[in-house]
Amino acid sequence: MTFIEKNKKKDFILLLEAGFIAVNQADEVSARRLFNAAAVLNPESTLPKVGIGYLHLHKLELKQACELFENALKEDPNNEMAKTFLGLSLGFTPKGVTKAEQILEGTAQSKDTLIHNLSVSALDFIDKFVKKEPSPYEGKKSKGK
Secondary structure: OOHHHHHHHHHHHHHHHHHHHHHHOOOHHHHHHHHHHHHHHOOOOOHHHHHHHHHHHHOOOHHHHHHHHHHHHHHOOOOHHHHHHHHHHHHOOHHHHHHHHHHHHHHOOOOOHHHHHHHHHHHHHHHHHHOOOOOHHHHHHHHHO
16 A cells, blocks of 8 residues: 555545635635645545635635535535535525525534534524615615616
């Protein structure tokens, strides 16, 4: 067994984590390279696709993000991270709010505390900011047109 084969799983996880860190630091080039390297080590895993989707989510490229999360879910329907990120992405689109809430209500029941907390926060964000009625000032502006 070669060194690479021995450490494949550990290296795969490190590459994924580094990819997510690169996304959070707005380093798209490094993030893509890290996720692609992770995909080479484990081509069956959907997590590199979720990572690229997360990159698109950060850039508010919601259509691309949703496509990647949906593709990951076709391969692995139990991927809670992909479900949560899909719900979050749909929550930013006016037509996707209802579906987003359904997805996030399901993932809010997760035993994984990070998935649970992100889902609850996303639902709270949707309620407070996406579904918010216009302010009295905005209402007067639209009536005056």
